[in-house]
Amino acid sequence: DTGVSQNPRHKITKRGQNVTFRCDPISEHNRLYWYRQTLGQGPEFLTYFQNEAQLEKSRLLSDRFSAERPKGSFSTLEIQRTEQGDSAMYLCASSLVEKLFFGSGTQLSVL
């Protein structure tokens, strides 16, 4: 399978805990993006990497959120001290040029 892979598919955590999600992009894609989607809404941009450089961050990405792409391949998104409002689908996408290809997402539920 050469698509975008995200792990885990589902994560249930208690408020205040830290969580980390992983995204493996399509191998030749140098651009990687994180989006957040809540029920009934379109995805909202969080952050963008070109190779290992994080080039843009949304104001939605509070200090509790951090994303990395250390070797320009896979990426991780960490949320510290989770809050109930963090419950959402976290989508990763990658691209070479115009078209973004998305993974199946990680569904986070904060209890």
Add this chain to the structure above:
Amino acid sequence: AQKITQTQPGMFVQEKEAVTLDCTYDTSDQSYGLFWYKQPSSGEMIFLIYQGSYDEQNATEGRYSLNFQKARKSANLVISASQLGDSAMYFCAMRVPRGAGGTSYGKLTFGQGTILTVHP
């Protein structure tokens, strides 16, 4: 700032008929790209079709076509010969190039989506 508006929360269509999903956009940039994605209940976002603002021809991909009306700032998706498997949420999105030389930075702005239901 860019904005995408999808005014149809839900649409219904009979199998084998055509359906049009509306999308209007707002940007002051001359160079931009318009996208449509399909999101079935499984959650994955599936790329359907892309239209560049300078493309003179309307984009087509199989049963999907994009009715691009630049002056009206609309980019409606037309699905011909609807199938039961077309039932899903559909999102319109826009990207505006940024950076030196207009290198696209990849940020897509999405609309609220339209739920399409295909009846047998």
